[in-house]
Amino acid sequence: MSFVDDSAMFSRTARIAGPMTPDDTRRLAGAGYEGVLLDHGAGDAASDLRWIADVPSLRFVEVTGKIATPSLAVLEGTSVRSLIVSTNQARPVPTGDLHWAEHIHSESFGFAAGGWVGLPRLGNLVLGRVAGETVTAGDGCAALTSLTLQGKGQTFLFEWESPPAKLERMHLIRLRCREVTAVSACRALRSLHIDNSAVLTGGEVLDVSPLAGLPDLDSLGIAENLPMRGVPRLLESRAPFGWLPVAKGLHDGDPAHPRLREFVYRTTT
Numbered sequence: 001m002s003f004v005d006d007s008a009m010f011s012r013t014a015r016i017a018g019p020m021t022p023d024d025t026r027r028l029a030g031a032g033y034e035g036v037l038l039d040h041g042a043g044d045a046a047s048d049l050r051w052i053a054d055v056p057s058l059r060f061v062e063v064t065g066k067i068a069t070p071s072l073a074v075l076e077g078t079s080v081r082s083l084i085v086s087t088n089q090a091r092p093v094p095t096g097d098l099h100w101a102e103h104i105h106s107e108s109f110g111f112a113a114g115g116w117v118g119l120p121r122l123g124n125l126v127l128g129r130v131a132g133e134t135v136t137a138g139d140g141c142a143a144l145t146s147l148t149l150q151g152k153g154q155t156f157l158f159e160w161e162s163p164p165a166k167l168e169r170m171h172l173i174r175l176r177c178r179e180v181t182a183v184s185a186c187r188a189l190r191s192l193h194i195d196n197s198a199v200l201t202g203g204e205v206l207d208v209s210p211l212a213g214l215p216d217l218d219s220l221g222i223a224e225n226l227p228m229r230g231v232p233r234l235l236e237s238r239a240p241f242g243w244l245p246v247a248k249g250l251h252d253g254d255p256a257h258p259r260l261r262e263f264v265y266r267t268t269t
Contacts, residue, residue: 012031012032012033012034012035012057013033013034013035013036013037013062014028014033014035014036014037015036015037015039016036016037016038020051025051025054025055026054028055028057028058029054029055029056029057032057033055033057033058034057034058034059034060035058035059035060035061035062036052036058036060036061036062037062037064038061038062038063038064038067038070039063039064039065039067039087040065040066040067040068048070048071048074049061049070049071049072049074049075050074052074052075052078052080053074053077053078055079056079057079058078058079058080059079059080059081059082060080060081060082060083060084060103061075061080061082061083061084062083062084062085062086063083063084063085063086063087063090064085064086064087064090065087065089065090066087066089066090067087067089067090067091068091069090069091069092069093069111071093071097072093072097072098072100073094073096073097073099075100075101076099076100077100078100080100081100081101081102081103082101082102082103082104082105083098083101083103083104083105083106084104084105084106085104085105085106085107085108085111086105086107087107087108088107088108088129089108090108090111092108092110092111092112092113093111093112093113094112094113094114095112095113095114095115095116095117095118095119096114098112098119098122099119099120099121100121101119101121101122102121102122102123102124102143103122103123103124104116104119104122104124104125104126104127105126106126106127106128107128107129108128108129109127109128109129109130109131110131115136115137115139116136116137116138116141117136117137117138117139117140117141118139118140118141119140119141119144120141120142120143121143122141122143122144123143123144123145123146124144124145124146125137125138125141125144125146125147125148126148127148127149127150128150129150129151129152130149130150130151130152130156130175131151131152131154132154132156133154133155133156133157133178134156134157134158134159135149135156135157135158135159136158136159136160137149138158138160138163138164138167139159139160139161139162139163139164140161140162140164141164142162142164142165142166143166144164144166144167145166145167145168145169145188146167146168146169146170147164147167147169147170147171148170148171148172148173149171149172149173149175150173150174150175151172151173151174151175152174153174153175153176153196154175154176155175155176155177155178155200155204155226156175156176156177156178157177157178157179157182158177158182158183159182160182160185163182163185163186164186165185165186165187165188166188167186167188167189168188168189168190168191168216169189169190169191170183170186170189170191170192170193171191171193171194171195172193172194172195173195173196174195174196175194175196176194176196176200176225176226177194177206177222177225177226178204178206178226179206179207179210180206180207180208180210180211181210183210183211184210184211184213184214186214187213187214187215187216188216189214189216189217190216190217190218190219191217191218191219191220192211192217192219192220192221192222193219193220193221193222194221194222194223194224194225195221195224196224196225197224197266197268198224198265198266198267198268199223199224199225199226199227199247199250199265199266199267199268200225200226200267200268200269201226201227201250201267201268201269202269203226203269204226205226205227205228205229206222206225206226206227206228206229207228207229207230208222208228208229208230208231208234209229209230209233209234210230211234211237211239212230212233212234212236212237212239213237214239215238215239216239216240217239217240217241218239218240218241218242219241220239220241220244220245221245223245223246223247223263223265224247224265227247227250227251228246228247228250228251228252228253229251229252230252231244231246231251231252231253231260232252232253232254232257235253235254235257235259235260241259242259243258243259243260243261244259244260244261245261245263246260246261246262246263247262247263247264247265247267248262248263248264248265250267
């Protein structure tokens with residue numbers, strides 16, 4: 001047998017451990033496996049994934065370890081919808097090879113060689129190790145509804161030519177957003193949260209007023225970012241968020257406003 005049953009750890013997941021035979025493929029299909037795990041130990045089995053088309057129960061592929069990533073374009077037309085890249089050592093693939101994916105969770109920011117852009121079916125994108133001061137991830141992804149980015153503590157801005165119009169949820173971790181003009185173009189946005197260990201002071205100030213134009217914004221937590229201006233306009237908008245948390249003394253709003261809540265956050269420079 002050229003695969004190992006990891007179902008004790010993951011629901012119906014097979015770790016590919018060698019060349020796949022027709023009998024192996026039939027066993028996977030007959031047992032209703034939902035996912036396959038590929039790493040450097042997969043050897044020849046990972047060099048050609050066309051056998052996946054014969055396992056209609058498969059829903060995800062996970063890539064791990066220092067693997068020479070096979071062509072993922074062959075997953076087009078199969079039942080696989082999700083890709084997990086739980087390594088930063090896998091060989092990158094052309095972005096065009098990922099057009100089939102609806103859900104991507106990648107520890108490697110550089111795994112898509114052409115950037116995480118123009119992916120027509122992608123609805124959920126989670127990226128780790130985000131690098132650089134400009135980020136294009138999500139650009140031209142017309143079906144994207146959820147975006148989570150974890151960075152390295154840098155301040156950045158989105159550089160989108162075609163913002164994801166259906167985006168509803170954005171979560172930024174260890175990233176500080178320099179401006180929200182691009183974000184405000186995502187008219188379906190309902191939730192925007194930025195999580196850092198401190199507010200960065202002594203330099204840039206974030207103008208939050210563009211968020212006032214988002215008609216469905218009902219969950220907003222961006223205090224752990226930069227000092228804010230434009231707070232009065234945001235508070236008087238029709239955006240349905242209940243209240244706005246801000247860092248005490250680091251905003252231009254009225255502390256007595258009923259939609260404003262001041263908190264003491266740790267600061268850094």
